Amino acid sequence: MTSIDRRFFLRAGLTAAGGALLSACSTSESTTFVQPGGAQVRATETARRPGRAREFRLLAREGQADLGGPTVNTWLYGERLPGRPIRVQAGEVVRARLVNRLPQETTVHWHGLALRNDADGVPGVTQPTIPAGGEHLYEFTAPHPGTYWFHPHHGTQLDRGLHAPLIVEDPDEPLAYDHEWVVVLDDWMDGVTGTPDEVLTELTAMAGMMGEGGHEGHGAMPMPTPTPSASAKWPHMMMNAESDLLGGDAGDVYYPHFLVNGRVADAPETFTAKPGARLRIRLINAGGDTAFRVALGGHRLTVTHADGFPVEPVETDALLLGMGERYDVLVTLKDGAFPLVALAEGKRGMARAVIRTTRSARAPRADVRPAELDGRLAGYDQLQPAQAVRLAARTPDRTITLKLTGTMAKYDWAINGRTYDPKVIEAIRSGERVRLSFVNQSLMWHPMHLHGHTFALAGSGLRKDTAIVLPGKTLHVDFDADNPGLWMIHCHNVYHAEAGMMSLLGYEA
The missing domain is CATH 2.60.40.420 (Cupredoxins -  blue copper proteins)
Incomplete structure (x- = not known):
């Protein structure tokens, strides 16, 4: 692993207005990573040949939700639970303005999409958090048809009412x-x-x-x-x-x-x-x-x-x-x-x-x-x-072992025995076939999610972005490194993730 060095923190800083730092550059081992809004990210987005833009407004707010009898105070996107679906066709551009009327900062993660890195919604990595009362414009091409969804990537907000479907339709269904x-x-x-x-x-x-x-x-x-x-x-x-x-x-x-x-x-x-x-x-x-x-x-x-x-x-x-x-x-x-x-x-x-x-x-x-x-x-x-959609047969150029560790009693969920540290990044290179080996050393199952890519399960080749890793088992998945940036890997149990079962991949510049 490599670590973003002190020079990066001095350069990026923490600002009262931004509320988060943008990860990007040098490491103590002199590794330079592709920045979330850097030239390689912009070039990859251009290569997607963005189509017409579709405008959306997301209002994150406190409100009441009728669950069909029980009425609860919660946080919502708009007036509905779940939020109103966003629908676009593959190749169209989502231009979604998030208006934050919550009592705390937030972000939006577009789950499952191979989108441009600076729209991925990971606070302190791809963007600053959106402060209470603030706004942020997400703009990205939706390259692949399919069933996706969006939700915050900040604290435990996912386990409120802040989620909605994102449906990317196939023009040649x-x-x-x-x-x-x-x-x-x-x-x-x-x-x-x-x-x-x-x-x-x-x-x-x-x-x-x-x-x-x-x-x-x-x-x-x-x-x-x-x-x-x-x-x-x-x-x-x-x-x-x-x-x-x-x-x-x-x-x-x-x-x-x-x-x-x-x-x-x-x-x-x-x-x-x-x-x-x-x-x-x-x-x-x-x-x-x-x-x-x-x-x-x-x-x-x-x-x-x-x-x-x-x-x-x-x-x-x-x-x-x-x-x-x-x-x-x-x-x-x-x-x-x-x-x-x-x-x-x-x-x-x-x-x-x-x-x-x-x-x-x-x-x-x-x-x-x-x-x-x-x-x-x-x-x-x-x-x-x-x-x-089957990945071409190819021997992995790089294997990254991710040991899933921790216990319910200590609630010390982690990857490779280390709780999440945004300064620690696994380096990969564009063009590589990368194998992730999820080795579950814990007594609980973990749904592991990779941002910005869809991997193939070794053996069957099944394409997924989130996969269950059973206790005591190892799951190998492969992906082609074709979407530059800084990308998160984490357990999609929101409490395991917040306890520390998250890590980062970074493309070398």
């Missing part, structure tokens, strides 16, 4: 379907049991009380008694979330609600169509600490895309989505009313919506568990990339 439905899955506690900041405080405070030694570093003070929900002493912790699919411990945080498109299971959103209609569902997991197992009662799903990139079509009963993952599926609708259920994996709760094709059909019960949830589940091993 090869799929045939009658309707499209964007489905955003979420776990929710904000304004009900507390705030995400209070959750992080509790998790880290508990860790500080555990001390050294004992199983998982529990120390002399015992861990809280396992319960299926929170306890009076630890109101935000879930100590009994277990899943074989996730290798054991399914998550840290207790959520009183799980949502589909901002609605609780007792007041579900209903999508209506005619029997026989072909429906495209774009699934997005916007949760902070929860994986969802998704199925549609009475139907099989045909998987067409993973994280925005096409796959060879595969039929499945269910799908598992870690935080930050997306899947597109096609389904031919039957006659009746059917539950779309997102089981909070290992957490004994669920989100749901309803698809209705017959007005007189009886609505499914709120607690119904479709048999498809326990049927065939298409995992990474069952999915192959479409030929058009």
